[in-house]
Each structure stands twice: as C-alpha cells, then as structure tokens.
Amino acid sequence: MKDKKIPYSILELATVGAGFKPKEVFDNSLELAQKAEEFGYNRFWLAEHHNMLSIASSATTVLMGHIAGGTKKIRVGSGGIMLPNHSSLLIAEQFGTLASLYPNRIDLGLGRAPGTDQVTANAIRPDRMQAVYRFPEEMHNIQQYFSKENQHAKVRVPIAEGVDVPIYILGSSTDSAHLAAKEGLPYVFASHFAPSQLLEALNIYYNNFQPSKYLNEPYTMAGINVVAAETDEEADTISTSMLRLMLGVMTGKIDYMQPPVKMTAELKQISVDPAFQRMLKYAFVGSKATVKKKTEEFIKQTGVNEIIAVSHIYDQQDRINSFRLFSEVMQEL
Known part of the structure; x- marks a missing residue:
C-alpha cells in the first residue's frame, strides 16, 4: 500500500430506473455530484452510451455542463467521449467552452468503442470504422487545437487555445494501453465491466510508458462496481437491481433498471456464473x-493511482448512502 491517500471518483451512467423520467434521472445525477463533492470525491465523470433504455448519459458534454454548473470544485469529465462518433474540432470547441466556464475542473476522457450496438454506431457515423483507425490522429488534432501554437493555423478553435483540459485514454482491452504509454498520457481501464485484461493492460502501460509534456510518470485509474450498505444482507438486496440489469445486457433483453427484490437462490446462482x-x-x-x-x-x-466507482442502484438515497460509505472506506485505506 502506498502511504499517500488514493483519490476516488465516480463514473455516472445516469441509469434509468423503471418509472423514472429523464429529468428525474438528471436531477439525481446532480444531487449525487453535490454529495460526492461533500464526501471528498475527486472527479465526477459522465459516460457516453446510445440507444439504451437503461442509460440516459448519451449527450455527454451537455450533462457535464449540468453537473459542473451545479457543483463548486469537483472535477467533471467524460468517461468518456467515444471519439470515432465525433469530430475532433467540435469536441475541442465543446471542451474549450466547458473549461472556459469552469476553469481547472474539466477532464477529457477519450475512448474508441462505439458505446452502442453496431447498427446504431453506423447511424451515428457511417464512416465510423475509418475514424476508429484514425483515433490517434484525431486525438493529436484535439491536442493541437488546445495548444497556443495553433493560433497561426488555418483551422483554429480559439476558445480552446491555451486552455488546460487534461486528456485521459480509456480502454477495455490492451490496445489503448499501448497508445496511452506511447503518448505519455494517463490511462483509465474499464474493469467495472471488462475485467479480464486489466492486469495485462496495466503491465503494458507501466512497462512501455514514455514521459511527455503532459505526464512525467504513469498514472492509472480503474473502474469498480460498488454497492455498499449497513449490512451484507442489505447490500445483497440492493444489488439485485444491478444483477437483473446486467443479465438483461448479457441476454440482449435490455430494460429499465428494476427495483430491488430479496436475493433469491436463483439470483445468487446467476451472480457466481x-x-x-x-x-x-x-x-x-x-x-x-x-x-x-x-x-x-x-x-x-x-497498484492503480485512483479508483473510479460505478453503481447501478435503484433508490437515490440507497445510492447516496453507498457512495458515502465508499468515501469512508477510501479515507480509511
């Protein structure tokens, strides 16, 4: 264990519970961010998903503005922007605007997955696969738009020039580990849903890291799912919402997140499958x-430098309580 306290953060998917309207979901996200600020969380990141009943975090930068505008000091970021879905110039404009509104609080996490199924990905951008191959080049374009040197270029994003927006490379396999190491950028692994290659990806990143003007030494974050409550039994009950949600994802029967039920032998069996x-x-x-x-x-x-926690919890007060308990855990470690 390191002597230094490890920062802890939240990745918010704006999970939609059965019976909740989008406005309620977004209000709950903001309330959670405000509580997270009180609880000592370092960042509050918003995901990017499309065409999913159970996730309302699709217009990531819009939600970031909602969260940043209602909080005071917590860092707000994208976990992440799926760059092949977007124009690098427009992302530079959006994040330059956010960082001008909320100085020294905005993070740009970049991924290359679609954040949806292939049919929807094609509807977002028919040339998406070409954009996937251009991911490093598109990322460099964003860095260029944010540099002061770009003021002499023909294509500019004036609102972004010289503005401090740290870039984080996101990954759920080993591919992005090589890129993050080569570029000397912080690396964030999606182990909350794709844990199998976590250790291999971290090793690749640590062993191949090249210092850059952005980062002197490796910096890693990893995702975990957290459902904390006063007792194990209570947490088990609350976690049934997550279990049934994930079962729907795995079987292709995606639905709204359902209220918790008593943990049954069948659900317990599914959880250890x-x-x-x-x-x-x-x-x-x-x-x-x-x-x-x-x-x-x-x-x-x-050996990660920072933990980023995700939760799929139906009741807002249960969710806030879970993140409160997790903040106490992290302060004690």
Missing part, C-alpha cells in the same frame, strides 16, 4: 467492512 463473473469480477457488494476488504485487495493487486 462464470459468464457473469467475467463481466462483474470487480463488483464489491456488502457492508462497509466487506467493501473495504475487497477494495484494499484490488488496490494491492493493481
């Missing part, structure tokens, strides 16, 4: 003591 474990290996469900033990083991195993 190998296919399920491949997705939710790092789902830490339980009392504060249980979650603390699992989190401590995870930090020792991975």
